[in-house]
Every structure is written in C-alpha cells, then in structure tokens.
Amino acid sequence: MPDIFVNYRTGDEEGSAALIAHALSSRFGSERIFYAGKSIRPGQAFPQELLTAVRRSSVLLAVIGTRWAEATTRDGRRALDDPQDWVRREIQEALDTGAHVIPVLLRGVTRLDRATLPHELQVLADRQYRRFDHRNAESDLKRLGDDLADLVPRLAEADTAAGPAAEDRTPQHNGSVRMQVRDVRHRQQGGIGNLNGDLGTFVNESSGPLHTGSGNQHNGPTFTGDGMGVNYVAGDNSGGMRQQTDRVQPGKDDE
Structure with missing residues (x-):
C-alpha cells in the first residue's frame, strides 16, 4: 500500500517528479511510493489504479513546474479548467479523503495564486509548500523526506536515513551491565574529577x-x-x- 502519491503533469518537467519519486523510494521503500510512470504495470487499467492509489495514500505531492498551470488540452482549453484533467482529479481526490497535500514548487515557479486556480483547487494556494531545485537536489530531497517522516509514522519506521537515537544505544559493560549512552557535560577548572561513575576520570589542566x-x-x-x-x-x-x-x-x- 503506498503512503506517498507523486502527482505530476506530463510535459511539465516530469523528470523532476521521477527524481523525487526515486529518492523517496530509496529512503522509504518503493512499495510506499506511487509514481504512475513506474507503479502501473502493463495491461492494468490506469484510471482505477490512479484513483485507488490516491485514496489509500496519506500524502500527495503535487509537483508543479513552469507549465503546470498553463498546459492546454487538445482543443486548446487550459487543462486545469477541465474536470477530467487527471492532475486536477488526483489532487481533488486527495483533498476529499483528507490526505496531506503538499505543493512541491520546481525552479522558476512562484507561490501559487488562488485567483489562477479553479475553485476546487484554490485551497492548494494556502498549503505550505516545499521547493525542489536540481542545484540543491540533495538538501531539498533530504528536507522533503524529513517532513514526510514527521507527518507519517509508518514512514518514520521505514526511514533508512534515520540513525538510532542516542538514548536507545545500550552497549554492554563487563558483559552484564547495560549502560545508557547520553551526553555528559562536565566543567572543572583544574584537578581531577569523576565523570558520572562508570564513565571514568576527568583530568584537566594537569601540569605534572x-x-x-x-x-x-x-x-x-x-x-x-x-x-x-x-x-x-x-x-x-x-x-x-x-x-x-x-x-x-x-x-x-x-x-
């Protein structure tokens, strides 16, 4: 079952959407990321697959490039104004199911303006967004992944980038005593002092x-x-x- 649905428009820098999906798959597992270009198998009915995946997802990432709002249909109408536009339908479905909808603005895209969006999508302009720029790909992807791990507990459990917390590290001492590792801060001006029992002896400013x-x-x-x-x-x-x-x-x- 996917946790993250990557929503994008074909012809609008879909390569960036593919890169985002790949990075998140590496971090959380490919089964938790739905990306239509990869997740729909040959012969499957894509309308049903898209709607099922978006309804089951906890987060929808709306990847928005410079042509996202201005793309047109075959008859010349703006795609966003078409109720059957799949980008629009997926976002609406996620909003209706209560999923977290996060706009991901690509390079060159300014903040969304409610006046330029269809009425059903105007709330998208009020959502906190994230940016993705190829020049800052590593840091942008890390920040996005950290946000998702905070939002969805299942993702945090599967997060391969998360190291063990300091309080959970319990090395063995003399084969039997378990000692919690924690930060020990000790300030002493000269002389000898003990550092929290088992941790040893502190020697500062010794001249002999x-x-x-x-x-x-x-x-x-x-x-x-x-x-x-x-x-x-x-x-x-x-x-x-x-x-x-x-x-x-x-x-x-x-x-």
Whole structure:
C-alpha cells in the first residue's frame, strides 16, 4: 500500500517528479511510493489504479513546474479548467479523503495564486509548500523526506536515513551491565574529577604526572630550590597522594 502519491503533469518537467519519486523510494521503500510512470504495470487499467492509489495514500505531492498551470488540452482549453484533467482529479481526490497535500514548487515557479486556480483547487494556494531545485537536489530531497517522516509514522519506521537515537544505544559493560549512552557535560577548572561513575576520570589542566588507575607510580627525584622531593603512589590510589619533601643538609665542603 503506498503512503506517498507523486502527482505530476506530463510535459511539465516530469523528470523532476521521477527524481523525487526515486529518492523517496530509496529512503522509504518503493512499495510506499506511487509514481504512475513506474507503479502501473502493463495491461492494468490506469484510471482505477490512479484513483485507488490516491485514496489509500496519506500524502500527495503535487509537483508543479513552469507549465503546470498553463498546459492546454487538445482543443486548446487550459487543462486545469477541465474536470477530467487527471492532475486536477488526483489532487481533488486527495483533498476529499483528507490526505496531506503538499505543493512541491520546481525552479522558476512562484507561490501559487488562488485567483489562477479553479475553485476546487484554490485551497492548494494556502498549503505550505516545499521547493525542489536540481542545484540543491540533495538538501531539498533530504528536507522533503524529513517532513514526510514527521507527518507519517509508518514512514518514520521505514526511514533508512534515520540513525538510532542516542538514548536507545545500550552497549554492554563487563558483559552484564547495560549502560545508557547520553551526553555528559562536565566543567572543572583544574584537578581531577569523576565523570558520572562508570564513565571514568576527568583530568584537566594537569601540569605534572597523575595517577588515576591501578598499579604503582613513582615520580622522582624532583629537585626544587635547595631540597629534593619524591612522589610515590602505590596500589589503586584510593587514598589520594601525599607528597613529602626532605631538606638535604649541605656538606661541610659545600658552598
């Protein structure tokens, strides 16, 4: 069952409509996108296929190029003014069924004017639209896809472009403890601090050797002024660090 119906006019930059349909099919799955040039199989009755698909869709994308409003029928009338015009019929059907109807304006198309539309389609001018320009194809298609994922929960579930949410990432810790990954912001001016328990130890602005894990650490000798200091840390450093400085008395021959 399709969720998105791509409405377009033959002869009005239908290549752009095909590109939009292809990009959305890649992101959400081809079975969720109805594009007449691809979705209607040979031998099928296209009137019934079109009406069935648009009635079942949650969103209709009305792809509008520079010739969309001015295209004419074989007898010279404006196509939009013909009640049997398929572009018009599909949009009307979507409006009647309560689907989201989104105008997608192609390059060179200004915002729709109610005065230029048939009475049945004038509400189209009041709908929030999106733009598609080949020069910005990647960003325009991403934005359109994001909008559709927000509108239709089924599309969000099938969205291949959506990464896992941070709160759903649950890596294993020591083979048994599940730890939620979240942003940890810690600001400390100098010294050592703990970052939320299991996440480890924070060391900021250290100007000398520090011991934060298990094992022995021996720092020295360190000579300062007229004395000599030695730093020694044993074990897991659970009791902190103590520093002792012993003054060395000069020998009688020293100056």
